[in-house]
Amino acid sequence: MSAKLLMKQVTKTYGDGDTMVSVLNNLNLIVNEGEFVAVLGPSGTGKSTFLSAAGALLTPTSGEIFIDGESLTDKSKSELTELRLEKIGFMFQSAQLLPYLKVEEQLLFVAKQGKMSSKEAKERAADLMKRLDIWKRRNHYPEQLSGGEKQRVAIARAWMNKPAILFADEPTASLDFKRGREVVRMIADEVKSEGKAAVMVTHDERMLEWCDRVLHLEDGHLVEHELSKI
Amino acid sequence: MFLALREMRHSKARYLLIMVIMLLVSFLVLFVTGLARGLAYANISAIENMPANYYVVQKDADQTFRRSQLTDAELNSVRAVVGDNNASSLALQMSTVTTKDADTKADVTFFAVDMNGLLAPKVIEGDKITNDTQGSVIVDRDLEQSGIMIGSTIQDQATGKEFKVTGYVENSSYSHTPVVYINNKDWQGMRQGVNQASEATSGAPFNVIALNANAGQVDKISASTKNVEVITQKEAISNIPGYSSEQGSLLMMIAFLFVIAGFVLAVFFYVITIQKTSQFGILKAMGTKMSYLAWSVVGQVMILAIASLSISLLLTFGMNRVLPDTMPFQLEPSTILLTSGLFVGMSLLGSLISVAKVAKVDALEAIGRAGA
Numbered sequence: 001m002s003a004k005l006l007m008k009q010v011t012k013t014y015g016d017g018d019t020m021v022s023v024l025n026n027l028n029l030i031v032n033e034g035e036f037v038a039v040l041g042p043s044g045t046g047k048s049t050f051l052s053a054a055g056a057l058l059t060p061t062s063g064e065i066f067i068d069g070e071s072l073t074d075k076s077k078s079e080l081t082e083l084r085l086e087k088i089g090f091m092f093q094s095a096q097l098l099p100y101l102k103v104e105e106q107l108l109f110v111a112k113q114g115k116m117s118s119k120e121a122k123e124r125a126a127d128l129m130k131r132l133d134i135w136k137r138r139n140h141y142p143e144q145l146s147g148g149e150k151q152r153v154a155i156a157r158a159w160m161n162k163p164a165i166l167f168a169d170e171p172t173a174s175l176d177f178k179r180g181r182e183v184v185r186m187i188a189d190e191v192k193s194e195g196k197a198a199v200m201v202t203h204d205e206r207m208l209e210w211c212d213r214v215l216h217l218e219d220g221h222l223v224e225h226e227l228s229k230i
Numbered sequence: 231m232f233l234a235l236r237e238m239r240h241s242k243a244r245y246l247l248i249m250v251i252m253l254l255v256s257f258l259v260l261f262v263t264g265l266a267r268g269l270a271y272a273n274i275s276a277i278e279n280m281p282a283n284y285y286v287v288q289k290d291a292d293q294t295f296r297r298s299q300l301t302d303a304e305l306n307s308v309r310a311v312v313g314d315n316n317a318s319s320l321a322l323q324m325s326t327v328t329t330k331d332a333d334t335k336a337d338v339t340f341f342a343v344d345m346n347g348l349l350a351p352k353v354i355e356g357d358k359i360t361n362d363t364q365g366s367v368i369v370d371r372d373l374e375q376s377g378i379m380i381g382s383t384i385q386d387q388a389t390g391k392e393f394k395v396t397g398y399v400e401n402s403s404y405s406h407t408p409v410v411y412i413n414n415k416d417w418q419g420m421r422q423g424v425n426q427a428s429e430a431t432s433g434a435p436f437n438v439i440a441l442n443a444n445a446g447q448v449d450k451i452s453a454s455t456k457n458v459e460v461i462t463q464k465e466a467i468s469n470i471p472g473y474s475s476e477q478g479s480l481l482m483m484i485a486f487l488f489v490i491a492g493f494v495l496a497v498f499f500y501v502i503t504i505q506k507t508s509q510f511g512i513l514k515a516m517g518t519k520m521s522y523l524a525w526s527v528v529g530q531v532m533i534l535a536i537a538s539l540s541i542s543l544l545l546t547f548g549m550n551r552v553l554p555d556t557m558p559f560q561l562e563p564s565t566i567l568l569t570s571g572l573f574v575g576m577s578l579l580g581s582l583i584s585v586a587k588v589a590k591v592d593a594l595e596a597i598g599r600a601g602a
Binding site for chain 2: 048078081083084085092096098100105112113141169
């Protein structure tokens with residue numbers, strides 16, 4: 001098994017001198033292929049900072065991050081953009097679909113950015129939409145979809161370019177319990193069927209049923225809890 | 231363009247509104263430009279259409295035709311340099327003519343020219359006149375509206391001399407008045423009617439000499455002929471009474487219209503871009519290149535600008551057809567190209583502010599945001 005995400009001694013500090021705050025403090029994490037990891041923590045513990053750093057959006061103050069074996073250190077802004085496009089799939093809070101693209105176009109747009117051939121893109125989009133049960137909705141705009149459907153489109157969009165790892169930022173925040181669980185289960189299913197990895201940041205402890213590991217963000221480190229204790 | 235086009239498809243009303251505003255502004259720009267050109271043309275078409283590139287005027291005449299007075303001595307001296315066929319005398323006289331048959335008065339400018347020379351009028355209807363005919367004139371077709379037809383007799387109010395109209399020329403106005411071409415013989419007669427001086431022997435004085443010359447010949451003339459100044463056609467036109475001030479104020483209006491067009495567009499797009507800040511953050515987080523987003527914004531502006539410009543061009547041509555003849559309107563292809571190019575250019579300039587805004591959006595904004 002190869003590590004899809006490797007974080008070594010990652011520290012992120014804000015401010016300086018007396019006002020210096022370490023949000024991430026020598027954080028270590030390995031996520032392997034086929035693993036679905038949940039990161040828990042109440043708000044204000046640095047979940048967003050953690051996700052931004054792991055997702056190549058934020059450069060840590062010190063430490064090293066590898067995505068699919070590739071180091072993020074010393075990469076330029078445009079190189080990071082390209083890496084995000086090819087290796088990382090993002091799911092945001094409340095889906096964040098582009099309001100003016102139909103469901104299928106949301107997926108095709110990402111494929112186009114990733115220079116996938118249009119034939120391959122269509123096939124992959126169709127495949128993903130069928131698996132996630134949004135095939136019938138492919139010609140609808142996001143405003144015509146329910147919250148759960150939107151997040152399913154977001155899952156499909158995140159997997160579209162066959163990324164090495166998926167980062168999900170509170171994917172269940174805007175959903176009710178039942179729909180939220182369904183979305184998490186679908187992320188887990190995709191991790192297994194695509195043979196990739198996923199990291200989900202959440203504050204909702206009821207959503208952890210399908211996660212392989214649950215980590216808690218405490219004082220800037222990740223602490224592992226036995227699944228059975230929850 | 232994938233995003234740009236689909237966004238316009240989705241928010242039709244919003245983009246239609248912008249297009250209507252751009253359409254109106256570009257229409258106004260084109261229309262005022264057309265009117266300005268039309269006005270200019272009505273003012274100076276007689277000089278603009280002359281096949282002369284330089285004019286010789288008296289040195290202290292401030293480059294103004296009517297203040298200048300030259301004689302055969304200067305004409306001979308100029309002809310020695312450029313040859314007989316490339317220099318022709320021009321005398322002009324503003325006047326009022328009356329017609330007996332139509333009972334109307336019209337302001338005209340008499341142009342006395344050599345009917346075989348450089349400035350001979352190009353008759354489009356009726357008969358030419360020669361240097362020997364007496365009492366015949368060629369008039370600008372605009373006089374048709376005042377009831378002056380081929381065959382009519384016009385009388386110069388100042389001298390009481392009568393002339394028979396034998397032909398029409400086109401696009402021949404000077405200082406907003408139609409031109410009446412007469413030959414030098416009749417001109418001499420007219421001048422003698424006014425002042426009884428003994429000029430009959432040396433020929434009546436004229437105002438300027440029209441030249442078809444190159445720069446070297448112009449230098450030679452300036453050196454060899456005393457008391458004259460050689461000016462370009464452009465300088466001659468800008469010194470026609472009223473021309474510069476008229477064009478100046480219209481040009482000012484057009485310039486402001488361009489600036490307004492640029493601003494309106496820039497503000498509209500900036501507001502729309504601000505509304506979409508979070509979308510741009512998401513797109514950047516997903517790995518969309520900045521160059522792609524920039525082209526998306528610029529592409530939208532280009533599509534809107536070119537589409538509304540095309541419609542306003544059609545509108546302008548339509549408007550031109552229904553305008554009355556008394557409202558001069560003129561748009562040459564070169565003017566259309568320049569105006570259109572400037573309009574698209576201003577639109578692009580306005581869109582750059584939005585591009586700068588998009589460039590500043592941080593992909594980080596995508597994480598930890600609850601709102602859509």
